[in-house]
Amino acid sequence: MGRPCPVTEAQKDEIIAHYRDGRSTHWLSNTYHASRDFVKCLLRDRGIQMRTIRERQHRFDCDEGAFDDAVNDEEAAYWCGFLMTDGCITSNKHTDYVILRIKESDRAHVERLRRFLRAQHEVKLHASTTPKGEARKVASLAIGSTRLVEQLAKYGVVPLKTRTAEARGGIENSRHFWRGVLDGDGCIGFRSRKHYEPTAVVQFCSASERLMSQFVEHIRPAIGSTTSVWWSRGTWCCMIHTLKAVALIRHLYADCRVALDRKHGLAKKAMLIRPKYRLQSPSDTLRSPCTLDTSPRPDDP
Numbered sequence: 241m242g243r244p245c246p247v248t249e250a251q252k253d254e255i256i257a258h259y260r261d262g263r264s265t266h267w268l269s270n271t272y273h274a275s276r277d278f279v280k281c282l283l284r285d286r287g288i289q290m291r292t293i294r295e296r297q298h299r300f301d302c303d304e305g306a307f308d309d310a311v312n313d314e315e316a317a318y319w320c321g322f323l324m325t326d327g328c329i330t331s332n333k334h335t336d337y338v339i340l341r342i343k344e345s346d347r348a349h350v351e352r353l354r355r356f357l358r359a360q361h362e363v364k365l366h367a368s369t370t371p372k373g374e375a376r377k378v379a380s381l382a383i384g385s386t387r388l389v390e391q392l393a394k395y396g397v398v399p400l401k402t403r404t405a406e407a408r409g410g411i412e413n414s415r416h417f418w419r420g421v422l423d424g425d426g427c428i429g430f431r432s433r434k435h436y437e438p439t440a441v442v443q444f445c446s447a448s449e450r451l452m453s454q455f456v457e458h459i460r461p462a463i464g465s466t467t468s469v470w471w472s473r474g475t476w477c478c479m480i481h482t483l484k485a486v487a488l489i490r491h492l493y494a495d496c497r498v499a500l501d502r503k504h505g506l507a508k509k510a511m512l513i514r515p516k517y518r519l520q521s522p523s524d525t526l527r528s529p530c531t532l533d534t535s536p537r538p539d540d541p
Contacts, residue, residue, distance in 0.1 A: 246274040255279060256286055262360070302359035302383055307391035310417075311410045315356055318498050320395045320411055321420025322353075324451070329389055329399045336389035339382045341368075347379035349500055354381055356498075357388075405448035412454050419492040421455065423500040428489065428507060431481065440485040440510040445475045452476040462491035486513050 247255070255268050265283075269276045283290060310316035328339040340350055350363050361383055368378045392398075395411040411417045422428075425445055430438040446452045452469055456478060460466055463484040469476055480488050493499060493507035 246278060247272050252282055255282060256288060259283060259288065302357045302361065302385060302388070304385050304387040305391075306357050307388065307395070310391075310395055311414060314416045314496070315498050317411055317414040317416040318420040318496075319353060319356060320392065320397055321407075321417040321422075322424050322500075323392065323397050323420075324395075324401070324405055324407070324417075325421050325424025325446075327397065329392065329397060329401075331389070331399070335384040336386045337382055337384050338388050338392065339380065341378050341380040344377040344379050346500065346502075350379045350381050352498065357383065359383055401448070403447045405446065405451040407451065407454055412458065415458075415492055416496070416498075418455060418458055419496060419499060421451075422492060423503050426503075428503050428510060430506075430510070437513075439482045440489065440513055441479065441481045442485045442488055443477065443479045445472075445477045447475050449476055452478065459488055459491070463487050483513075486510055 251272055255272060258268055258271075259265070259279075265276050265279045268274075268279045272279075280290070307316050307320065310320050323338065323340065326340060326342055328337075328341070330337050330339060340353055342350060344365060347363060347365070354361060354363060359381070361381060363379055363381050365377055365379055367375060369375055395409045395417075396405060396407045407417060422442070422444055427441075427443045429441045429443075431441050432438045444452070444455060446455070456467055456469060459480070463480060464487070465484070467478050467480055467484075469478045471477075489507045489510045493504060494511070496504070499507070
């Protein structure tokens with residue numbers, strides 16, 4: 241007695257239809273619980289021409305002109321910044337890839353990039369480990385497109401950029417680019433001290449000294465002064481706090497159309513901060529912990 245067929249005739253027709261729509265033999269094998277050899281034999285028996293390696297790399301479409309004019313496009317400039325810090329550019333002998341891989345809780349942001357690129361590619365979830373060896377799940381998007389890689393290279397998003405990253409092509413003057421950079425490798429928080437209301441804090445770290453100097457130069461007009469930079473554990477760091485941090489957050493996040501959700505939420509909270517006065521004497525704590533300055537600001541609507 242022969243071995244029973246793992247799929248029904250109706251499922252065989254579905255396999256053929258899915259393959260023609262661009263699905264891989266690996267996906268079909270996992271979906272229909274059949275071996276890849278069975279799927280390949282079925283395709284050959286039905287007279288279906290198997291895709292070549294190059295065709296498999298380009299089976300999904302995307303907007304390959306998305307970064308053609310990133311300097312004058314808010315979303316394109318933002319994604320250049322985010323890919324500069326959290327993205328990866330790689331290649332094999334067949335094509336070049338743009339890859340974004342971040343933690344699972346930020347999957348919606350990866351989907352946002354996929355929609356911006358009008359890509360048919362799937363956002364995948366898989367296991368990974370942190371530099372400390374801790375297990376975690378990540379969401380990733382990998383798009384094979386030589387043209388996208390070439391356009392990103394004009395603005396400094398290139399392979400092996402960790403310690404040599406540098407914004408160029410005019411993108412270094414875009415606040416949207418630096419918002420993307422801060423969303424990738426920056427931090428927005430709040431600090432509480434005795435006799436003071438919580439104040440905003442912005443920290444940015446980068447392994448590239450050049451990218452750090454460009455960031456400091458860009459934010460100088462927004463905060464009204466320069467900021468110190470120090471070397472710590474293999475990265476360059478800078479920290480802006482109190483009202484300078486609020487001014488920086490307003491500069492980067494006010495009226496923006498795209499940002500990482502959790503940092504955008506912190507930015508909105510920080511932009512509500514007004515100057516606070518320190519207590520004149522400890523006895524004042526019995527009446528009021530601080531006085532809120534409610535006078536109108538020039539930039540208030």
